[in-house]
Amino acid sequence: MGSLARVLLFTWLILPLLGAESGKKRTARQRDEEFMERHNDICIRGSPGVPGREGNPGTNGIPGTPGIPGRDGTKGEKGECMQERLEEPWRINYKQCAWKALNYGIDLGKIAECTFTKMRTDSALRVLFIGSLRLKCKSACCQRWYFTFNGAECNGPLPIEAIVYLDQGSPEFNSTINIHRTSSVEGLCEGINAGLVDISIWVGLCSNGYAQGDASTGWNSVSRMIIEEMPK
Structure with missing residues (x-):
């Protein structure tokens, strides 16, 4: 081939x-x-699906290692020493008792009384009686006006009192001096417990054996007693 x-x-x-x-x-x-x-005909984008729910919280991770200790800061300035007092704020507490015309002519005994509510034990009571006082006699005499608290005179620290002393009358007119003057009896008393306190004004004899005179309280005028609780 x-x-x-x-x-x-x-x-x-x-x-x-x-x-x-x-x-x-x-x-x-x-x-x-x-x-x-x-x-290409089949893979057409569909509408978004419903969002899923949040998952359960995960467990705590492993604790980290301790950090490096910090350095000491600079020393601050010395502060002022202040003592904080955890006490209730002070509230004003007072009372007034008044009489239009006592015209009380007793020489020995209680003249008037006023009841007061004391809020705290560690406080003092300021008391004031103001009214007309009179004493008359033909020879030397002395009368004493004083306060009591629940029937006893103040001993924190001393009694609260005022006196009126008259040496003699007027022999040439065969009469006695009869002068009514508005006067006051005032002071502070400590050591009284909280609660109701009966506060009274009394008239009595002076010390040192002076003779009793003819006393009068609250003649023809207004008399008043003012009581105030005060912080110590």
Whole structure:
């Protein structure tokens, strides 16, 4: 067989194989294109879904290691020493008793009384009686006006009193001096417990044996007693 005959025979055998291979390639490409077209039609973006619920809190992590200790700061200035007093604020507490015209002519005994509510034990009572006082006699005499607290005179620290002393009358006119003057009896008393306190003004004798005179309290005028609780 000649050379030309061999070439023709080889060509006739190989061409069908090349065509088949080319056909296989086209068929695979076509399948890929058809697959992409189908999926492009199917993969359309849908609407967003409902948000999910929050998850349960996680457990605490492992404690960290201690940090490096800090350095001491600079020393501050010395402050002022102040003592804090955890007490209730002071409230004003007072009372007034008044009489239009006592016209009380007794020489010995209680003249008037006023009841007061004391709020605290660690406080003092300021008392004031103001009214007309008179004493008369033909010879030297002395009378004493004083306060009592629940029936006893003040001993914190001393009694609260005032006196009127008259030396003599007027012998040339055979009469006695009869002067009524507005006067006051005032002071502070400590050591009285909290609660109701009966505060009274009395008239009595002076000390040192002076004679009793003719006393009068609250003549023809207003008399008043003022009581005030005060901090110590």
